[in-house]
Amino acid sequence: MLKKSNLRGKNLALLLALVLTFSVVLSACGGKNNEGSGASSPSASASSKPSESASASPSETASSSPSASSGDIDPSKLPEYKLKIVWEGPxxxxxxAVEAKINEYLKGKINATVDLAPIDWGQWDQKMNLMIASRQDMDVVFTAQWNGHANNVSKGAYLALNDPKGPQGNLLEQxxxxxxxxxxxxxxxxxxxxGFNYGIPTNKELASQAGVxxxxxxxxxxxxxxxxxKVQTVADLxxxxxxxxxxxxxxxxxxxxxxxxFNAHYFAQHDFLGDAYLxxxxxxxxxxxxxxxRFEDKGYMDQLQLTRKFFKEGLINKDAAVTQLGTQDAMKKGNVFMVTSQLKPGKDAEFGNATGLAGKLKQINIxxxxxSTGETAGAMLAVSSTSKDxxxxxxxxxxxxxDKYLNNLVNFGIEGVHYEKISENRIKPGPKAADYNPGVAWELGNQFLNPTFETEAEDKWDQFKIFNEGAHPSPALGFTFNVEPVKSLAxxxxxxxxxxxxxxxxxxxxPSKADEWYAKEKANGLDKxxxxxxxxxDAFLAFKK
Structure with missing residues (x-):
């Protein structure tokens, strides 16, 4: 059995991959959950069947690496197609203007254009649930283990991307x-x-740490x-x-x-084994x-009491339960002192660039x-089962x-307008930075393609590697719960x-309302x-031994 001590002080990513091989074998023994899978041919669009289960010019900019898949694609043989891209952010x-620039470039790559359709933080859950339930046409959709991924998979919202028996075969491989x-x-x-990937994770940090x-x-x-x-705990604040x-x-x-x-999964140190909403x-x-x-975790219940104390003392915004603002938009308004956040090296500088407060923010690790496996699935891009292509x-x-050019165009906008280059891999805000600055590079593809801002550490990506080392592994590292057997209860x-x-x-x-919440869950199948x-x-852990 792999021991915890073997995971510390080494390359966590490599060891995590070793642990996860056990999960792959175990999953292969358990059958499939891909009734909603479907893919259309690159040479013709086809409708997917709804599941019954649940400023450099483009010509001057090259991809960061030769692409076997994109390099083999002849865009002239593909019909033009508009991709609807949905992510969580302002x-x-x-x-x-950015869409037009993307389209100019993307047509020469895969003969596609895009409709960028971000949904603001506070509106995401409600709008996304409605879009999934009503089977709205979407193509590329942000998803994460902490915002309902497994439950949405059980609804057939996303396609299995590596299913060789899918209508168009293994999309990831092809x-x-x-x-x-x-x-x-x-x-x-x-x-x-x-055994299947229903989203492609962002290439970013693996470890997680809470803070403000x-x-x-x-x-x-x-x-x-x-x-x-000197702050070390929430109470110190x-x-x-x-x-x-x-x-x-x-x-x-x-x-x-x-x-x-203070009760988010990253503060509470909760590994929900696949979906933080369940x-x-x-x-x-x-x-x-x-x-x-969650109600059996004393640390969580104590934190509810402390949070309530802060709220009654007027230290927290009164509309905390209903606000449609995300922390980024709130900080951008200039009348907020502190926000909670899942942290990583340089998150304060990253947040400062996204909010127009570069150099004015600092983070505290708590x-x-x-x-956990949740970090590997903490930000992904899925293909909607309603996609026509x-x-x-x-x-x-x-x-x-x-593709470095495309990734940075989507994330940072147009060079010379929304950002300016200082050197090949260093940038600063451009004259219209406030008009396009999504601040969600961690959601969209590969962060290691991104330049660093002048206010960020030049060795930011090296710091990410160090950050991963020595992180305490969840006992369930490598395991993801398959919700299919209890999807109705879930x-x-x-x-x-x-x-x-x-x-x-x-x-x-x-906090007494938590007792009511718990009782209602118990009455509706929580124990099952x-x-x-x-x-x-248990089966996963036994297989690992």
């Missing part, structure tokens, strides 16, 4: 060769559900920077936020957005493999670095992982969560879901 003023060549196997193996990002310029003005440098409230009454001391609070977890920072409910969608995702439990989570976890209501999660996990 819509941008210059979206149409049109994603650059992904296979460049993406660490740990990501692809860790993101599988029942704050306005250092305001902290310096108030003389509280030294106090902030209380007196600091009280000072901000007293001395800066027009500033929100701490802003919570939907799912971004109860049943292990703690990533411990070594116990017993699957429990809690241990951990890694899944092959073209897969080609686009492959380019986002291999759908009900996810709906119940949506009725309580935002209010309870933001401190907006008394926990038992199924435990059964599958």
């Amino acid at each position: 819509p941008q003023k210059d979206e149409e 049109y994603g060769k650059d992904i296979i060549a460049t993406l660490d196997k740990a990501f692809l193996e860790g993101a599988k559900i029942n 990002i704050y306005r250092k310029d305001i902290a310096d003005e108030l003389g509280i920077t030294d106090q902030l440098d 209380e007196p600091i936020l009280q000072i901000v409230k007293e001395k800066k009454p027009n500033i929100t001391p701490l802003f919570f957005a939907k799912g971004e609070n 109860d049943g977890l292990l703690r990533k920072d411990l070594d116990d493999s017993k699957v429990i409910s 809690g241990p670095r951990t890694v 899944p092959a073209r969608a897969m080609m686009f995702i492959n380019l986002m992982h291999s 759908a009900v439990l996810v709906n119940i969560r949506s009725q309580y989570a935002d209010a309870v976890e933001s401190g907006s209501v008394d 879901v926990l038992a199924e999660k435990q059964k599958q996990l």
Whole structure:
């Protein structure tokens, strides 16, 4: 059996890949979950059957590596197709101008154009659920383990991308060769559900750490920077936020957005084994493999009490349970002192560039670095089962992982307009940076293709590698729960969560409401879901020995 000590101080990505090979073999023994799979030919568009289950010119810019898949594609033999690209993030003023530039380039690659369709953070869950339920046409869709991925897979929302028996065969193998060549196997193996990939993970950091990002310029003005440098726990923030409230009454001391609070999975150290919207977890920072409910975790319940205290003291925005703003948009408004965040090296600089506050933000790491299968599936691009040309969608995702020009055009806009080059791999904001700055490069393809801003460390990507080393592994590292056996119960439990989570976890209501939430889950099959999660996990762990 692989021991925890063997994972520390080494290349975690390589060792994670080793652990995950056991998961692949085990999944292969368990059957399929791909009734909704479908792909259209690159030479002709075809409708997918709905599941019954659930400024350099383009000509001067070369791809970052030779692309076996894109290089073999003759765009003149493909009918023109418009790809609808949906991701979670704020819509941008210059979206149409960037679309035009993308289209100019993409036609010569895969004879496609794009309709960029970002959905703001606070509206994502509701809108995406409606789009999936109504079978709206989409092509490339952002998804993640922490925002309902496994449950949406059970609904047939996304295609299995590596199914050789799919209508058009293995899409990843046919049109994603650059992904296979460049993406660490740990990501692809860790993101599988029942042996199949329903999303292609972003090439980024593997480990995870909780913390906060704050306005250092305001902290310096108030003389509280030294106090902030000593913060080690959430409780340590209380007196600091009280000072901000007293001395800066027009500033929100701490802003919570939907799912971004002290009880988010990354703060609570919860490994939900496949979908953070479905109860049943292990703690990533411990070594116990017993699957429990969130309500059985004393650390989580204690944090609810502390969060409620902060809320009653006026340290948190009053609309925390219902706000449609994301933390990025809130910070951009200039009247917020601190937000919670899942951290990585340089997240404060990255956040500063996205909010127009470059050089004014600083992060505080709170809690241990951990890694679970959830991190491998923490940001992915899926192909919708409603896509009329899944092959073209897969080609686009492959380019986002291999084509530096396209990736940076989507993420940062037009050179000389939205950003300016300082050197080959260093940039600074351009004259219209505020009009196109999505700030979601971690969602879209391959971060290692991205330049660094002048306010970021030049060795940012090397820091990512160091960050991964020594992270505490979840006891379930390599395991992803297959929701299919309990998908009807899971759908009900996810709906119940949506009725309580935002209010309870933001401190907006008394923590006693958690008891009501728990009771309702228990009455609607929670124990059966926990038992199924435990059964599958036990089988996985036994196979590993």
